[in-house]
Protein backbone atom coordinates (compact mmCIF):
# COMPACT_ATOMS: atom_id res chain seq x y z
CA UNK A 1 0.00 0.00 0.00
CA UNK A 2 1.40 3.38 -0.91
CA UNK A 3 0.19 6.91 -0.68
CA UNK A 4 1.71 10.24 -1.43
CA UNK A 5 1.07 13.65 -0.03
CA UNK A 6 3.21 16.36 -1.47
CA UNK A 7 3.05 19.55 0.48
CA UNK A 8 3.21 22.82 -1.35
CA UNK A 9 6.68 24.05 -2.04
CA UNK A 10 7.97 26.57 0.42
CA UNK A 11 10.53 29.29 0.41
CA UNK A 12 13.76 28.40 2.12
CA UNK A 13 13.29 31.04 4.77
CA UNK A 14 9.56 30.57 5.20
CA UNK A 15 9.17 26.89 6.04
CA UNK A 16 10.57 26.84 9.54
CA UNK A 17 7.32 26.30 11.40
CA UNK A 18 6.66 23.17 9.34
CA UNK A 19 9.48 21.45 11.19
CA UNK A 20 8.22 22.16 14.69
CA UNK A 21 5.99 20.05 16.90
CA UNK A 22 6.04 16.37 17.64
CA UNK A 23 2.51 15.38 16.53
CA UNK A 24 3.80 12.61 14.34
CA UNK A 25 1.90 9.58 15.53
CA UNK A 26 -1.47 8.21 14.64
CA UNK A 27 -2.73 4.91 13.34
CA UNK A 28 -0.61 1.79 13.40
CA UNK A 29 2.90 1.18 12.13
CA UNK A 30 6.27 2.75 12.66
CA UNK A 31 7.01 6.32 11.66
CA UNK A 32 10.32 7.51 10.32
CA UNK A 33 11.40 10.94 9.18
CA UNK A 34 14.16 11.03 6.61
CA UNK A 35 15.95 14.20 5.56
CA UNK A 36 17.62 14.10 2.14
CA UNK A 37 20.62 16.42 1.96
CA UNK A 38 23.11 17.16 -0.79
CA UNK A 39 24.24 19.74 -3.26
CA UNK A 40 21.83 21.03 -5.91
CA UNK A 41 21.30 18.72 -8.87
CA UNK A 42 22.56 15.47 -7.31
CA UNK A 43 19.14 13.88 -7.66
CA UNK A 44 17.53 14.30 -4.23
CA UNK A 45 14.09 14.86 -5.71
CA UNK A 46 14.55 12.17 -8.35
CA UNK A 47 15.46 9.57 -5.69
CA UNK A 48 12.64 10.58 -3.37
CA UNK A 49 10.03 10.56 -6.13
CA UNK A 50 11.40 7.26 -7.44
CA UNK A 51 10.88 5.68 -4.02
CA UNK A 52 7.42 7.12 -3.50
CA UNK A 53 5.95 6.74 -7.00
CA UNK A 54 8.30 4.14 -8.59
CA UNK A 55 8.73 6.57 -11.48
CA UNK A 56 11.72 8.54 -12.66
CA UNK A 57 10.81 12.06 -13.65
CA UNK A 58 13.52 13.97 -15.45
CA UNK A 59 12.95 17.61 -14.59
CA UNK A 60 12.03 19.42 -11.43
CA UNK A 61 12.08 23.02 -10.39
CA UNK A 62 15.38 23.25 -8.51
CA UNK A 63 13.94 25.67 -5.97
CA UNK A 64 11.24 23.26 -4.79
CA UNK A 65 11.41 21.74 -1.38
CA UNK A 66 8.84 19.28 -0.16
CA UNK A 67 7.82 16.73 2.42
CA UNK A 68 6.63 13.47 0.90
CA UNK A 69 4.57 10.93 2.82
CA UNK A 70 4.78 7.31 1.84
CA UNK A 71 3.32 4.22 3.50
CA UNK A 72 4.88 0.88 2.70
CA UNK A 73 5.69 -2.53 4.19
CA UNK A 74 9.16 -3.62 5.17
CA UNK A 75 9.53 -7.17 6.50
CA UNK A 76 5.74 -7.34 6.90
CA UNK A 77 5.73 -4.25 9.06
CA UNK A 78 3.87 -1.13 8.07
CA UNK A 79 6.21 1.84 7.87
CA UNK A 80 5.17 5.46 7.44
CA UNK A 81 7.90 7.49 5.81
CA UNK A 82 8.01 11.26 5.87
CA UNK A 83 10.78 12.39 3.58
CA UNK A 84 12.03 15.94 3.55
CA UNK A 85 13.60 16.73 0.19
CA UNK A 86 15.74 19.77 0.92
CA UNK A 87 16.69 22.53 -1.49
CA UNK A 88 20.24 21.95 -2.71
CA UNK A 89 20.97 25.65 -2.90
CA UNK A 90 20.48 26.08 0.81
CA UNK A 91 23.58 27.26 2.64
CA UNK A 92 24.75 24.40 4.88
CA UNK A 93 25.44 27.02 7.59
CA UNK A 94 21.84 28.23 7.54
CA UNK A 95 19.95 27.96 10.85
CA UNK A 96 16.96 26.86 8.78
CA UNK A 97 18.85 23.75 7.71
CA UNK A 98 19.63 22.94 11.33
CA UNK A 99 15.95 23.07 12.11
CA UNK A 100 15.24 20.54 9.37
CA UNK A 101 18.00 18.29 10.67
CA UNK A 102 16.50 18.41 14.16
CA UNK A 103 13.23 17.24 12.60
CA UNK A 104 14.76 14.08 11.08
CA UNK A 105 15.29 10.59 12.50
CA UNK A 106 17.62 9.50 9.71
CA UNK A 107 19.56 11.15 6.92
CA UNK A 108 20.67 10.63 3.36
CA UNK A 109 23.64 12.67 2.18
CA UNK A 110 23.61 12.44 -1.58
CA UNK A 111 26.26 13.26 -4.14
CA UNK A 112 26.49 12.25 -7.77
CA UNK A 113 29.32 10.10 -9.01
CA UNK A 114 30.03 12.43 -11.94
CA UNK A 115 30.51 15.54 -9.80
CA UNK A 116 33.52 15.85 -7.49
CA UNK A 117 32.18 19.07 -5.90
CA UNK A 118 29.02 17.32 -4.73
CA UNK A 119 31.23 14.64 -3.16
CA UNK A 120 33.36 17.25 -1.41
CA UNK A 121 30.25 18.60 0.31
CA UNK A 122 29.53 15.34 2.18
CA UNK A 123 31.69 16.18 5.16
CA UNK A 124 30.06 19.53 5.74
CA UNK A 125 26.61 17.95 5.82
CA UNK A 126 27.77 15.20 8.15
CA UNK A 127 29.40 17.68 10.51
CA UNK A 128 26.20 19.68 10.55
CA UNK A 129 24.23 16.55 11.46
CA UNK A 130 26.74 15.75 14.21
CA UNK A 131 26.59 19.29 15.50
CA UNK A 132 22.79 19.42 15.47
CA UNK A 133 21.99 15.89 16.64
CA UNK A 134 25.03 15.39 18.86
CA UNK A 135 26.45 12.29 17.20
CA UNK A 136 29.96 11.52 15.97
CA UNK A 137 31.83 8.88 13.98
CA UNK A 138 32.69 7.29 17.32
CA UNK A 139 29.05 7.20 18.39
CA UNK A 140 27.09 6.96 15.15
CA UNK A 141 23.69 6.64 16.78
CA UNK A 142 22.00 8.83 14.19
CA UNK A 143 21.55 6.73 11.04
CA UNK A 144 23.13 8.42 8.06
CA UNK A 145 23.63 6.98 4.59
CA UNK A 146 26.02 8.44 2.05
CA UNK A 147 24.56 7.82 -1.39
CA UNK A 148 26.33 8.17 -4.72
CA UNK A 149 23.57 8.76 -7.27
CA UNK A 150 23.68 8.63 -11.10
CA UNK A 151 25.50 5.31 -11.16
CA UNK A 152 24.32 4.96 -14.76
CA UNK A 153 26.74 7.74 -15.82
CA UNK A 154 29.72 5.42 -15.55
CA UNK A 155 31.58 7.05 -18.47
CA UNK A 156 31.50 10.42 -16.69
CA UNK A 157 32.44 9.01 -13.30
CA UNK A 158 34.66 11.30 -11.23
CA UNK A 159 34.26 9.64 -7.83
CA UNK A 160 35.27 5.99 -7.44
CA UNK A 161 33.04 3.65 -5.49
CA UNK A 162 35.93 2.94 -3.15
CA UNK A 163 36.24 6.67 -2.36
CA UNK A 164 32.56 6.85 -1.45
CA UNK A 165 32.86 3.79 0.73
CA UNK A 166 35.98 5.13 2.40
CA UNK A 167 34.48 8.46 3.39
CA UNK A 168 31.27 6.79 4.55
CA UNK A 169 33.26 4.43 6.79
CA UNK A 170 35.35 7.27 8.15
CA UNK A 171 32.23 9.23 9.03
CA UNK A 172 30.41 6.24 10.52
CA UNK A 173 27.79 6.18 7.76
CA UNK A 174 26.29 3.50 5.56
CA UNK A 175 27.10 3.67 1.87
CA UNK A 176 25.34 2.84 -1.38
CA UNK A 177 25.58 3.77 -5.04
CA UNK A 178 22.29 3.99 -6.92
CA UNK A 179 20.76 5.18 -10.13
CA UNK A 180 17.44 6.88 -9.57
CA UNK A 181 17.09 6.89 -13.33
CA UNK A 182 17.55 3.18 -13.90
CA UNK A 183 16.45 1.41 -10.78
CA UNK A 184 13.53 1.72 -8.42
CA UNK A 185 14.85 -1.34 -6.55
CA UNK A 186 18.16 0.31 -5.70
CA UNK A 187 16.43 3.39 -4.37
CA UNK A 188 13.99 1.30 -2.36
CA UNK A 189 16.89 -0.69 -0.89
CA UNK A 190 18.44 2.60 0.17
CA UNK A 191 15.37 3.64 2.17
CA UNK A 192 14.87 0.12 3.54
CA UNK A 193 18.43 -0.09 4.81
CA UNK A 194 18.13 3.29 6.44
CA UNK A 195 14.91 2.25 8.14
CA UNK A 196 16.45 -1.01 9.37
CA UNK A 197 19.46 0.81 10.76
CA UNK A 198 17.13 3.26 12.44
CA UNK A 199 15.28 0.42 14.02
CA UNK A 200 18.50 -1.25 15.13
CA UNK A 201 19.63 2.01 16.69
CA UNK A 202 16.22 2.30 18.37
CA UNK A 203 16.17 5.81 16.96
CA UNK A 204 12.52 5.31 16.08
CA UNK A 205 9.92 6.30 18.61
CA UNK A 206 7.06 3.96 19.41
CA UNK A 207 3.59 5.26 18.75
CA UNK A 208 1.41 6.00 21.79
CA UNK A 209 -0.65 2.92 20.89
CA UNK A 210 2.43 0.75 20.97
CA UNK A 211 3.57 2.27 24.26
CA UNK A 212 0.11 1.61 25.73
CA UNK A 213 0.31 -2.02 24.57
CA UNK A 214 3.71 -2.41 26.24
CA UNK A 215 2.44 -0.85 29.46
CA UNK A 216 -0.65 -3.13 29.40
CA UNK A 217 1.54 -6.17 28.90
CA UNK A 218 3.78 -5.13 31.78
CA UNK A 219 0.93 -4.46 34.19
CA UNK A 220 -1.00 -7.63 33.21
CA UNK A 221 2.08 -9.67 33.61
CA UNK A 222 3.16 -8.23 36.94
CA UNK A 223 -0.37 -8.48 38.41
CA UNK A 224 -0.46 -12.17 37.38
CA UNK A 225 2.96 -12.86 38.86
CA UNK A 226 1.97 -13.30 42.49
CA UNK A 227 4.36 -15.67 44.22
CA UNK A 228 5.00 -17.73 41.13
CA UNK A 229 8.50 -16.63 40.52
CA UNK A 230 8.93 -19.45 38.01
CA UNK A 231 6.83 -17.36 35.65
CA UNK A 232 9.74 -14.97 35.33
CA UNK A 233 11.02 -17.34 32.68
CA UNK A 234 8.02 -16.35 30.58
CA UNK A 235 8.79 -12.67 30.72
CA UNK A 236 7.66 -11.36 27.35
CA UNK A 237 10.02 -9.67 24.98
CA UNK A 238 9.17 -6.04 24.27
CA UNK A 239 11.48 -5.62 21.35
CA UNK A 240 9.80 -3.44 18.75
CA UNK A 241 10.34 -5.92 15.96
CA UNK A 242 8.38 -8.61 17.77
CA UNK A 243 5.47 -6.29 18.43
CA UNK A 244 2.46 -5.53 16.42
CA UNK A 245 2.37 -1.73 16.50
Ligand SMILES: Nc1nc2c(ncn2[C@@H]2O[C@H](COP(=O)(O)OP(=O)(O)OP(=O)(O)O)[C@@H](O)[C@H]2O)c(=O)[nH]1
Nearest residue numbers: 040041042043044045046058062088150179180181
Ligand atom coordinates in the same frame (compact mmCIF):
# COMPACT_ATOMS: atom_id res chain seq x y z
N1 LIG B 1 21.52 10.19 -15.48
C1 LIG B 1 20.88 10.40 -14.34
N2 LIG B 1 20.32 11.61 -14.12
C2 LIG B 1 19.69 11.79 -12.94
C3 LIG B 1 19.59 10.78 -11.95
N3 LIG B 1 18.93 11.29 -10.90
C4 LIG B 1 18.61 12.54 -11.20
N4 LIG B 1 19.05 12.87 -12.43
C5 LIG B 1 18.92 14.14 -13.12
O1 LIG B 1 19.64 15.13 -12.42
C6 LIG B 1 18.98 16.39 -12.47
C7 LIG B 1 18.78 16.94 -11.07
O2 LIG B 1 17.89 16.08 -10.39
P1 LIG B 1 17.04 16.59 -9.12
O3 LIG B 1 16.32 15.42 -8.57
O4 LIG B 1 16.24 17.79 -9.48
O5 LIG B 1 18.24 17.05 -8.16
P2 LIG B 1 18.13 17.75 -6.73
O6 LIG B 1 19.28 17.26 -5.92
O7 LIG B 1 16.77 17.54 -6.13
O8 LIG B 1 18.35 19.28 -7.11
P3 LIG B 1 17.92 20.60 -6.25
O9 LIG B 1 16.44 20.66 -6.23
O10 LIG B 1 18.54 21.73 -7.04
O11 LIG B 1 18.53 20.49 -4.90
C8 LIG B 1 17.66 16.15 -13.23
O12 LIG B 1 17.85 16.53 -14.57
C9 LIG B 1 17.48 14.64 -13.14
O13 LIG B 1 16.77 14.12 -14.24
C10 LIG B 1 20.20 9.52 -12.24
O14 LIG B 1 20.19 8.56 -11.46
N5 LIG B 1 20.84 9.39 -13.44
